[in-house]
Amino acid sequence: MAALTPAQVAIVRSTAPILKEHGKTITTTFYRNMLGAHPELKNYFSLRNQQTGAQQAALANSVLAYATHIDDLGKLSHAVERIAQKHVSLFIQPEQYQIVGTHLIGAIGEVLGSALTTEIKEAWIAAYGQLANIFIKREGDLYEAAGEWNSWRKFKIVKKEAENDGVTSFYLEPLDGKSLPKFLPGQYVSLQIPIPELDGILQSRQFSLSEAPGNKHLRVSVKLEGPTEEPALEDLAAGKIAGLVSNRLHKRYNVGDEVELSPPCGEFFVNPADTSAAKKPLVLVSAGVGATPLVSIYDSVLASETASRPITWIHGARYSGSSCFVPHILETAKQHDNVTAKIFLEDAKDGDAFDFEGQIDLARLEKDNLLHLDNQEAEYYICGPEDWMVGVRAWLEEKGVPRERQHLELFKTGDI
Known part of the structure; x- marks a missing residue:
């Protein structure tokens, strides 16, 4: 893909005020259209964050930051690394960036109407392509570093232990019996479980690893959140239930039960070998x-x-x-x-x-x-x-x- 021209950089940067004003509407439209066309992608997103608008707001802020700093991308390096690590923990694939790009540009056009001129649209298509390539390259490096662990991996709960009134530790061993990587202390894993009441839709959350590396198991310590009673199905489907995954882990998952994990990820760590x-x-x-x-x-x-x-x-x-x-x-x-x-x-x-x-x-x-x-x-x-x-x-x-x-x-x- 050709690099952005100086004129396109200027155009994208000039749209920052528009994105600041309409960003939330654009990203809300984007998610509605994309998930309607590709319901399989619902497995990647928190129902709760969709309902509260947190997901839409996060994307709006990211797009605005990109437009604002498109001529100085070094200022976005921390955000890019954080997002790339999260993407890898969810196994986001390169081909999915095309889907996102199509629906993001489409949402911008739907919200802005005739204000999205051909010139602005072409500049944003090029800008999105540049950003997608940055993520694809970084995520490719992270996938390579993860080695064989390149898809969701089944783990069994071998121990469940209360740490305090609201936090429980889950000790998880891989079903395949293979060794675990030496993660960097401070990193997290994504833990995924199905929601049977919602046709088995998958929901994942990120949990910090709460032990030093080097064991035959991984430990996550999960805070109980959400309602004390079983929620109504319509509230569950609408994403109105806070703490969905943590609540189910506490109340429904016990020793012998299985969950799925991604490899350790995250930019928050200390390297003890340094x-x-x-x-x-x-x-x-x-x-x-x-x-x-x-x-x-x-x-x-x-x-x-x-x-x-x-x-x-x-x-x-x-x-x-x-x-x-x-x-x-x-x-x-x-x-x-x-x-x-x-x-x-x-x-x-x-x-x-x-x-x-x-x-x-x-x-x-x-x-x-x-x-x-x-x-x-x-x-x-x-x-x-x-x-x-x-x-x-x-x-x-x-x-x-x-x-x-x-x-x-x-x-x-x-x-x-």
Whole structure:
């Protein structure tokens, strides 16, 4: 495919204000038309995200960002990597980009009408082709790295264990008996289950791996969400049910049952084999179930050649019964002089293990230098609710920590 001409780049960039105004309408039209023409693609999308508009909003924001930065695509590198990793975890294939392109350009035309001139349409066709090629190339590299694991793989639940009042860990072993890849701690897998009431439509969700690599099983720790009672079929079909997959895992899946997994993916990770990081402080900040990817990072680093690096883990929860992995965090910290753990509980009781009552307040840790704010090599890994993470990031930026040294993991569609 020919590269965009300078004139086409200018045209696409000039459409950014139009996309900002009409983006949600365009992407809503796009999904309606594409899924109507290709119902088999429903298996790739969350029913809930379609119903709430989160999927449409995420695509609208991505298209707008592309138009805005089409003459400086380096600014989109993080977003491209995040999306490519997600696509690979769902086994998106190159030929599906043609389907998406056809319906995206069609939706733009349907919404804008005569405002979509031939010149603008041709520019956007070329621009979409360029973007598709970027994703196809990156995803091809990731598929190659995954090796034989190139389709959904069946796993059996061999252990189901409650971690707290709302989080349960599932230990999963591959049915084929083959070995598991050494993933990078912090990464996730996509887990897929059928929804029999909806003609077996498949639904997948991403769950962080909550153990260090190297076992014969993979562990995911899942927070129970959604209704306590069985939902009405019409609500289920309409995507009105929050926590569909997590709820079913908790209530319907037990030892011996099977699920399907994709290979580990994700750009949120630490490489314990990177010995150049041995002296770089590592600060982990988690809220609630946000501890799941961080416990994999924590254990992996402490079992590696970089185990001596200074580590601070700050974890917060509403109450003791909603905290994640705290006994393990604290016991491990006691065994390593270079590790400090601090626990915040909003509703602390006598006998609870905690250091501070209230929500996580990083300012309370400043005076002891536990945050390593004066170290220009310190790295920060943050996981929890979106708004909370944005707040932590802003606080760290005010203290002089650039975004390049802050790593945030988002448990939802889109980016922050």
